[in-house]
Each structure stands twice: as C-alpha cells, then as structure tokens.
Amino acid sequence: MPSIVKPLIPLAPLARNDLGLTIRDYEGAMSTLCAGCGHDSITAAITHALWELSTPPHMIAKLSGIGCSSKTPTYFVRGAHGFNSAHGRMAAIATGAAAANRELTYIGVSGDGDSLSIGLGHLAHAIRRAVKMVYIIENNGVYGLTKGQLSASADVGTRPKKGETNVVAPIDPILLGLSLGATFLARSFSGDKEQLIPILKAAVAHNGLALIDVISPCVTFNDHEGSTKSYRFMREHEVKEVVADFIPEREEISARLSGGGRRSVTMHDGSVITFRSVPEGYDPTDRMAVEAYVREHQSAGEVVTGLLYLDETKPSMHQVNHTPPSALNRLTFDTVCPGSAALAELMADFR
C-alpha cells in the first residue's frame, strides 16, 4: 500500500466535465491492492468513463461481493452509494436495488471467483431478468485473496504459480451470457484503456445488463510464464478486432460515422455505438455468429476483445414488469396504497 494518499496538486486547472467536476472528484480511497494489479487500471478506466459521462456521483451505486475485485468500488467515485455484499451475492443485491430505485446508475464489480463460482446462479438470473446495470468481472483466473488457487475461469493447460496444471474446462462469461440471452457482452483487457473506456461508457448507456469480462492480470499470483491471464500473454494473444466508439446522444456524430468497415447501433437513449475495425461479415447483433466467432478464436488460443454482442431490442426488467417510471421511494402514499375501493376492484377480478 502506498505510504501517502495521492496528493491534490493545485497545478494548472484540471479539465471539468458538464457538472463542473474534475477527474479527481471521481476518484476514491487509495487502493490497498498489490502494486501493479490490473484491477487498479480498471478502477482508473471506470473513473474516466463516469467523469466523461458527467454522471452525478450521488446518482451512482457501486456494488460488489467478496474478493480482490470486490474491494475496488472503494477506490472510485467516493461520493457514490455503495454496498459490499456477501460472497457471490452482488447480482442479487443489485437486482433488488435496481427494482426499488431505477434512477441510479448501477456499477457492479465482481471477480471470476465471485461471479463464476459461488455467485454463478445469481449472475445467471440477473442476466435472465435484464437488470439495468453494468456488471464488470475483473477476471484474473486465480483466487488472489487466498494465495492464488486457480479459479473457474482458468484455461485448460494454465499453470498456477505453485501446484498442478489445470485440466478442468473453464467457464467463459461471454459464451455463458450468449446462451442466457444477455444483451450486452464485451471483453477487454485492463492494460488497454483506449478500448475499455468507450465500452464502459456504452455499458452505462445500455438498457439492460451490460456484462464486461475484463482480463485483469494478478501480478502476484498469475503473471508468470504458463499463465494465460498475464500481461504478456494478453499482449501476445489478444485479438482486438471489435473496436467500439461510444458517441453520446448530444455529440456531433456525422464525421465519426463515415467510412467503410463500420457498423453503428443506436442505443435506447439516442447514443450511438460505432463498431470499427470489425472483421468482414461480423455482425455484433447476430447471436449465433458471435458465438461461433468467439469459439473459433478460443480454440486457436486467442482472446477476442471488444464489444462483442449487443441487442438493444430486448426489454429490460422494468419494462417487462411494468414498474412505475420513478424510484419507489418517490411514490406517494396514495399510489402505494390506493384505498379500499381499489382493493375491492382488484378482488373482484379473482371472483
């Protein structure tokens, strides 16, 4: 842990976003993770994305479970709401919170252990329910907090720092999401903010659960020869073919949209995602084609990154359930308890 708190230096005035806040206003406490942890880079990317989107800090809820990854919400947007849940239960808590207050931006941060082992059921149901949230898996393939045992995302053949080579097939969150009907699936790498920040911004704008699997090397237990989630392995095996630009609703977009090899998808709020450098014939809205593409590269030992799949047509949890348009805590008593006459009318339906 650093000996000092990152100081506020009154140097040249820092840039301000639409709310008049600087990037420093979106930071949190000093990280106590190992020096060089990929999670800290993801923290920095989240900080950037939320600052650039001018999301008011008090309208953000940060949620997490247990693990190294789940410590990270402490390290960004100190002015936001936060909930550090029991192991694997982040998705369940987020579902409840989102049901009660649909006005907040939900940023769930979890890890491969928290989401793909103990919390896999909750993740599956949050995807199924289309909870409007950003669900980040900080994926390093090991249980760092308990000294580096291999996790459920470790590839076959990967060697831990100590112990036996892995022979059990991994769970791939992207393929899992495709099979469960997820509507926003992205993979990225903590060491590539140029790619990660636009994906995070698009995820915040998505009308449903946006699942981002971020390969985040564990410098202490999984950054060695034989690891498939090390900085070096990612730099050598990353296939960055699906690159996205996120263009918020109010920004000038004409210039960015011209040119071939690109595909644009309009989000529900009017923002646009432009896919560039897309391989020939790649359709990020064709579930089966995406699955085939990811599997094909996986068998070649490559990691495809980018915003891989997007479906803006599917309704989210609130649309499906016809919930009121505002947060439940803003409903008046009359609405929540409409009186005996309304009850009598309702009961009449069941007779």
Next chain:
Amino acid sequence: MEPTNVRDPNYFHRVVDCQWACPAHTDVPGYIRLIAQGRFDDAYMLNRASNVFPGVLGRTCDRPCEPACRRGRVDGDPVAICRLKRVTADLKGDIADRLPQIPQTSNGLRVALVGAGPSSLTVANDLAPLGYEITILERYDRPGGLMRSNIPNFRLPAEVLDAETGAILDRGGVSVRYNSPVTSLRAVLDEGFDAVYVGSGAPRGKELDLPGRHDEVGESHIHIGIDWLESVAFEHITAIGSRVLIIGVGNTAMDCCRTSRRLGGQDIRVMARRPREFFKASPWEIEDAEEEGVAIVVNHAPTRFVLEEGRLVGMEFDIVEWDEGARHSRVVDSVTVPCDDVILAIGQENAFPWIERDLGLEFGEWDLPVVDPVTFESTRPGVFFGGDAAFGPKNIIWAVAHGHEAAISIDRHCRGESVDERPPAGLNLVSAKMGMAEWRYHNDYNPSQRQQMAHLDLASRFRSLDLEVELGFDPDQTAREAQRCLNCDIQTGFNASLCIECDACIDICPVQCLTITRNGTEEDLRTRLSAPSENLDESLYVSGPLPQTGRVMVKDENVCVHCGLCAERCPTAAWDMVEFTLLAPRAGADVVRIPVGTAKGEDR
C-alpha cells in the same frame, strides 16, 4: 526520440531547477532535507561546498533559484530557498574542524588575488587547501569587498560576514595585505607570482551629468550611491538631510534609501524614469523599502539639479508617459521636487586605471579587459579575472561561481596544464529506497503556504544602523518551509527492461506526467501526453522500447512533484526513486569522486 541518457550529469541536473539556475549550482534540495532532519551543520557544509558564504547569501542573494523553483509552478510561490539557507547559518554549531584542511607545507606556488571580495575569497578557499601560498591585496582595512562596503549592516550583520571571511582567511595559507590599493599591475607581476587573479569588483558608480551637478560650493549634497554606502559602512558619514531623493531603481538604490532612513532622512523618495515592472531591484527589497516609508515615484526623468546660492535645494524632473513596453516616452509635464540631498544609484562600472596597457593584456569593448568566459583567463597567460571585474556588475553568487572556475584554471596553469581542458562534472545516483513504500525522504506533498519572515518592528528598527531587520525563520516556520520543497533531486529513475506496462504508475500519478505511447519526435510526443505539455523548457524523459509492446514510457519533467507514488505502485521496481548528486568540478581534482553510497551531508 532517442532514450534519455541519465548518465549525462546535465540531464538530472536540469530537473533540479533551483540547482540548475544557481550559478554556483548549490545542492538546494539536499540541504533543505538536512534542515528538515535538524542536521544544520551538515546543511551548512553542503551549502558551503558550492556557495562558500551561506550566511551572507542567505541574507543577500539575488536568488536566481527561486523564480526557477518547481514549487512556484505548482502553487505559485517558490520555496523560500534563500531564507532556509540563512537558517543553516543561524543554527549551525562550531564547524571549524569540518573546514578543508590547510597543509602545513606549501606546494611552493604563489598566487596573488587583487581585492578581498567574494570572488577572490572563493579562489583562496579553493586553492589554499591545495597548498598554494595566497596573497590578497586589499584596499581597505577589512575583507569582504562589496559585501562589506555596499551591503548595509541592517541587512548583513558584520559578525556574519566576519565569520565567513575568517573561515577562509584565518586558517593558514592565505595572507592579506590590508590598506594596500593596487596602483600598478606591473608591480604585482614583478613580484613573481605564479598567477594573478583580479577580483576587484566594479567599483565606480555611474555619474549623472545634468546641469548643476558640479556647481555646488562647499560641502556637496549630491552623492554617488556606492561611494556613499561605503562611507557609511566605514563610518565616514553618519548623517543625511531630512529630504532625500534617490535616483535609480536597482538594489543599490534600495540600500541607499533604507540607509538614509536610518541616518536622519524623513521624506525619502526613490525617483524612477520607468514604470515599476521595469525596476532592477529584487521585488522583496522594494517591499522592504516601502514598509519603511520610502516613497517610490515612477515616470519621473531627472533634468537638472536646482541650486540656490550655491546650495542644492531641489531637483527638476520631466513627468513622462510611456508607450506599451515602455520603449518610447513623451514628456507631459515637469516638476521641481525640493530636497536636501540627492543620491545617484544608476549603476556601476569597471575601471582599471591601474592596469598598464603594455603588459600583453588586451582590452576590448568599453575599455574592459578581454576575458575568456569559461577559463576566466585574460589574454596574458597567468592573469585571470572574475566577479564583477570580469564581466561587469552581477551578484555575489555569480562572483562565487566565477571564483570556483578561475581556481580550476589557476591550478591547471600553475601545474603547466592547459586551462582550456576543463575537468568534467560527474554524478552520483543512489536509490532512495528504504523498504516497501519507504524512502529516504519525506515524499508527501505538503500544502503549506510560503512562510513570511518576521521583521523587526518599525519603532525599534531605525535606532541603529546595525539592527538586523529580518529576524530569521522560527523553528515552526523552518519545518513548514522545508516540507514545501519537492525534493527534485530525488529523481524518478526508470528501467525499461523491467516494465510490464500494467499502467499502475500512470493511474496513480497525481499530476498525470507519465504516458506510455508509441515513440515519435519530441514535437509529436508532446501532443500525445496524458497532461498537456505546456513548458517546452523542461525535458521529456523517454525510455527505450518497452519489452511487451515496443512502446516507450514518456515522462514530462515539468509537472512531476517527486512524490514517488509511481515507484510505490510499480510491481517490478522499473521505477525507482534515486537520489541525484551533482559532482561539480573543483580545483585540484580532475574528477570529483565520492565513495559509492555516500549520502548528501556526509563528509567526502
């Protein structure tokens, strides 16, 4: 860009803005850290190694370091470097046994120094420990030169000056012939010295030949500033009229007006032709004068001295208006300002009536001797010039810097070596790491404001010329001010081969001074940095290609606050904080060597 060569002593030296700006390259952050540790003797000795007169300069320096100070770019106010220098002198104990040893037997080489001012004393300081027999020829009965005669006691107490000249003159190897103005260089040369050094200053105050200047009968009330200050210093003048006009806006003018205030002057005005932003005086000296009730009058160009019955009664001025940039003026009015005395402080110049012109010593422009700006040698081998005598009036710290260089030349000349070959500067780099996230310096940024020095209250101040106005920093102020220093000499050292490009340093840097990007030209790289690159005077520190992607690490030295967080967050120790020590060349050593691992403030 090519990878930065940090083995070049100039690279890290430039990052230490104060040390780079100081003509004598004083190790400022080094001594400030020693102050913070309460090691005042060590801090004083580290100072003395470069600037020889820490107590004098801690009160009187023109402070070229402070405008350069990184802290000024961070919060607007530089570290009070000069004041902290004075702290080392004020709080040091007995350092006599730490001064350079003077050998019992001489090396048989004799060097004459003309004048006992700061540059000659520096030469003596550097050469006496090598065994030279030094003879100083001094016009007055006390050493110090301009430090004695032109800086009033209320700014520089005599005992401070005595102690620091004594540390050079009273320890053997140096003899001073007092009351011996040199009237002929030939006579000095005829004494057979192995080398002669002229450090006689710029002793002639400039004249202002306006109507009435020489018309006074009887005792004159028109004075030349530096001569008048000298007469006050040697107690030939003890009073002045109640209404005094000072012509000129340099530091001498400020000393004249403040001295007048102590000799009976009541209504004192400094008359300036140009607007205030063009004043030559240090801003703090102007402030001190105004605090003492001196009026600063701008846009008044003197036209004549007004005399009645052969006695000065006033001075006539044109009131002028200036265009933008104050290049051209227009007279709009004229005014007569009544006065009892006028002091002319419009500059000073060199004068060498005592140097014969047939000695093979060439004179050039302005009838000044031709002096090599690197070796300080004149066109006559073995005769050297330095201080104000070489290139006209500058400040004490320049005289010291000249003295060190001239001493190298004199030593090489006397040993029969070429003075044009200069010993190279060296550097020492020692990791500042003490453990995990633990450093040999206090790396946290301290948001304290620059400390204000307490002054003697106005009521007591004018009682005597000898009462020092500035009272020094108290312990609390010293501690705060020392912590404002950003430790620029604790450098960020980068080892590209260890970097895994995890971005941890980039994310943690509080000033966004780091970038990992593809290489390019400097111009191109400056457009792609994390923080806008606005200060083109500061270097970019560029690594070789990084092992995983071939990109480069670029650090903009301009904004770094040396907090060490990059090194603390680096998982592979590719970044380390490294203490940089400049090994400035000195007479008698071809290369300055210090044992590996020696920290600053330890005797070498």
